[in-house]
Amino acid sequence: MPRGRSQDSSSSPTKSKAQKLERRSAIIEAAIDTFAQRGFHHARVSDVARQAGIADGTIYLYFKSxxxxxxxxxxxxxxxxxxxxxxxxxxxxxxxxxxxxxxxxxxxxxxxxxxxxxxxxxxxxxxxxxxxxxxxxxxxxxxxxxxxxxxxxxxxxxxxxxxxxxxxxxxxxxxxxxxxxxxxxxxxxxxxxxxxxxxxxxxxxxxxxxxx
Amino acid sequence: MPRGRSQDSSSSPTKSKAQKLERRSAIIEAAIDTFAQRGFHHARVSDVARQAGIADGTIYLYFKSxxxxxxxxxxxxxxxxxxxxxxxxxxxxxxxxxxxxxxxxxxxxxxxxxxxxxxxxxxxxxxxxxxxxxxxxxxxxxxxxxxxxxxxxxxxxxxxxxxxxxxxxxxxxxxxxxxxxxxxxxxxxxxxxxxxxxxxxxxxxxxxxxxx
DNA sequence: CACTACTGAATGAATAGTCATTCAGTATAA
DNA sequence: TTATACTGAATGACTATTCATTCAGTAGTG
Structure with a gap:
């Protein structure tokens, strides 16, 4: 039986919902900058990832494509x-x-x-x-x-x-x-x-x- | 020295300037239809060529890219x-x-x-x-x-x-x-x-x- | 506390698919 | 025969997406 969890209402052991939303937001903000700078088609997914300071694959944990x-x-x-x-x-x-x-x-x-x-x-x-x-x-x-x-x-x-x-x-x-x-x-x-x-x-x- | 050319001011022996312009126009018209239908990025050069009834490579005789x-x-x-x-x-x-x-x-x-x-x-x-x-x-x-x-x-x-x-x-x-x-x-x-x-x-x- | 087992988020190298572009070869006309 | 126009298969560059692996952090146990 788990002890009372710090301040997190979810049952996720490793990452709180708030943290996830924050990362999702970070990706969106990075995408705004990147798409604005290079244009959607010319912007690479890896550019967005770099701008967000994460790995390419991580974007696909938050967005389908x-x-x-x-x-x-x-x-x-x-x-x-x-x-x-x-x-x-x-x-x-x-x-x-x-x-x-x-x-x-x-x-x-x-x-x-x-x-x-x-x-x-x-x-x-x-x-x-x-x-x-x-x-x-x-x-x-x-x-x-x-x-x-x-x-x-x-x-x-x-x-x-x-x-x-x-x-x-x-x-x-x-x-x-x-x-x-x-x-x-x-x-x-x-x-x-x-x-x-x-x-x-x-x-x-x-x-x-x-x-x- | 070329003989008097029919009605063509260019020196091209095989294809008149008018014919070239016509083909160029045909490519542009085909491009308009194709780009409108599929969007510029999703339209393939080969789609434009097919629409114009010519080979892919021919487009590059008329346009750089x-x-x-x-x-x-x-x-x-x-x-x-x-x-x-x-x-x-x-x-x-x-x-x-x-x-x-x-x-x-x-x-x-x-x-x-x-x-x-x-x-x-x-x-x-x-x-x-x-x-x-x-x-x-x-x-x-x-x-x-x-x-x-x-x-x-x-x-x-x-x-x-x-x-x-x-x-x-x-x-x-x-x-x-x-x-x-x-x-x-x-x-x-x-x-x-x-x-x-x-x-x-x-x-x-x-x-x-x-x-x- | 100390140790082990577990979880799942994150990674990034590898894959796979897409096309723009090229060019060796063919057809045509003079 | 020579110049020109054209062809379309092959090339090669590019990059979105995948997935086997890593590892930091948590839970359970004694």
């Missing part, structure tokens, strides 16, 4: 992003504030975690076919969140009723995504983050053209 | 697109008409040549790092054309002067690109092409929100 690593990375990070954004956005009352909040969160995340942004925008977009097969439920949730803001605005009478939330959420996402790519790609951005947000916000709220 | 084929494909198609768009757009006087024309041309091209659109949006975006090294001058020309429409609108007093053409061209391109991806990806699109154009045009001209 290199593809599975990419997908897990995307889904898990995206899930976290969706949760955060949803709760932040809901602090505001008006749809205008909510949309502005969303744009800011997206672009600030890009500025703060450029490697993650690079993987999520470039490397994954690249594999759109690949993602299509795996459905990318969290990407769907992200789009849905954006669409909900628009529908909410329509309910409140803030947003023109003629607008189709399904199309408009794509338009806004596309704009955000391209701005992110632009921001991440340029070594020394010509525009401040605030300026970028301002510009996109201006387009969303009033369009380009001077009203007659 | 598989990468070179992708880049040539992109640059040549894009060059043609830029020329066409530039001349079409310049038929209109106002910036509003010009912008609307541009949006229509882009989305109609996507609808007419989905495989080409797929390769240009998905497969190339994927290789953003790859393209960054190769500069993609024709992509720059495409963006410039869009930016020129905006600047032109500012000169004419149609477009708000506070707008930055460099940012706004990215925003609009991102929206177009995402809508293209959406259109190309959905087997049976929920929205008509006209509806998509209408929606993007509405956002560009007046934004989402009801003016107070």
């Amino acid at each position: 290199k593809d599975d690593l990419l997908i897990s990375l995307f889904e898990e990070k995206m899930e976290h992003i969706v949760e955060t954004f949803r709760s932040e956005v809901s602090c505001y009352k008006t749809a205008q504030e909510r949309l502005k909040c969303f744009l800011e969160l997206h672009l600030k995340m890009v500025a703060e975690r450029p490697a993650l942004a690079e993987v999520m925008t470039v490397e994954l977009r690249q594999s759109a076919k690949f993602m299509r097969e795996y459905k990318a439920p969290q990407f769907g949730a992200y789009l849905a969140l954006l669409g909900d803001i628009i529908s909410y605005g329509q309910e409140r009478g803030e947003v023109r009723s003629g607008i189709d939330p399904l199309l408009t959420r794509r338009i806004i996402f596309g704009a955000l995504d391209e701005l992110s790519l632009y921001w991440v790609s340029s070594k020394r951005p010509l525009h401040s983050l605030e300026r970028v947000i301002e510009e996109l916000w201006a387009l969303c709220s009033t369009g380009c053209f001077i009203q007659k | 598989k990468d070179d084929l992708l880049i040539s494909l992109f640059e040549e198609k894009m060059e043609h697109i830029v020329e066409t768009f530039r001349s079409e757009v310049s038929c209109y006087k106002t910036a509003q008409e010009r912008l609307k024309c541009f949006l229509e041309l882009h989305l109609k091209m996507v609808a007419e040549r989905p495989a080409l659109a797929e390769v240009m949006t998905v497969e190339l975006r994927q290789s953003a790092k790859f393209m960054r090294e190769y500069k993609a001058p024709q992509f720059g020309a495409y963006l410039a054309l869009l930016g020129d429409i905006i600047s032109y609108g500012q000169e004419r007093g149609e477009v708000r002067s506070g707008i930055d053409p460099l940012l706004t061209r990215r925003i609009i391109f991102g929206a177009l690109d995402e809508l293209s991806l959406y259109w190309v990806s959905s087997k049976r699109p929920l929205h008509s092409l006209e509806r998509v154009i209408e929606e993007l045009w509405a956002l560009c001209s007046t934004g989402c929100f009801i003016q107070k």
Whole structure:
């Protein structure tokens, strides 16, 4: 009969669940850096392993394949992003504030975690076919969140009723995504983050053209 | 000293320049279909060859490498697109008409040549790092054309002067690109092409929100 | 405590499969 | 016959994945 185990709730004798999760995370973080630097296809599994400070084979104890690593990375990070954004956005009352909040969160995340942004925008977009097969439920949730803001605005009478939330959420996402790519790609951005947000916000709220 | 050659300005005795260009084109068209279907990385050179009805090695008589084929494909198609768009757009006087024309041309091209659109949006975006090294001058020309429409609108007093053409061209391109991806990806699109154009045009001209 | 048996996480050399690319040979035209 | 275009089997480089082995740490025993 085993004595009381230190502070570990699992029955695993050698490695706690927390330690395992930590290592799993370490691999994901290493993958983000490596994929961002060399691109998914050019990055070797052994590069990720070296970056994580572990052996090649160890990655396969945590992920089924290199593809599975990419997908897990995307889904898990995206899930976290969706949760955060949803709760932040809901602090505001008006749809205008909510949309502005969303744009800011997206672009600030890009500025703060450029490697993650690079993987999520470039490397994954690249594999759109690949993602299509795996459905990318969290990407769907992200789009849905954006669409909900628009529908909410329509309910409140803030947003023109003629607008189709399904199309408009794509338009806004596309704009955000391209701005992110632009921001991440340029070594020394010509525009401040605030300026970028301002510009996109201006387009969303009033369009380009001077009203007659 | 060669006898008077039929209609061929080159000195090639066996194959006319026109025939060579035709075969080169055939390879590019085959590559578009193949890359669109399987994705650039998963497409084998031998797939492209089979699709073109030629032997694997023949491709290397026309292109340095598989990468070179992708880049040539992109640059040549894009060059043609830029020329066409530039001349079409310049038929209109106002910036509003010009912008609307541009949006229509882009989305109609996507609808007419989905495989080409797929390769240009998905497969190339994927290789953003790859393209960054190769500069993609024709992509720059495409963006410039869009930016020129905006600047032109500012000169004419149609477009708000506070707008930055460099940012706004990215925003609009991102929206177009995402809508293209959406259109190309959905087997049976929920929205008509006209509806998509209408929606993007509405956002560009007046934004989402009801003016107070 | 001291000893043995056991566990399973981690390793990394070896395997296995995939393709881009080459090139020796064939066909064709002049 | 010579130059050119083409062919497609063979090559060779690359790398994801596997798996026999190691070993640090835990449990059981007296």
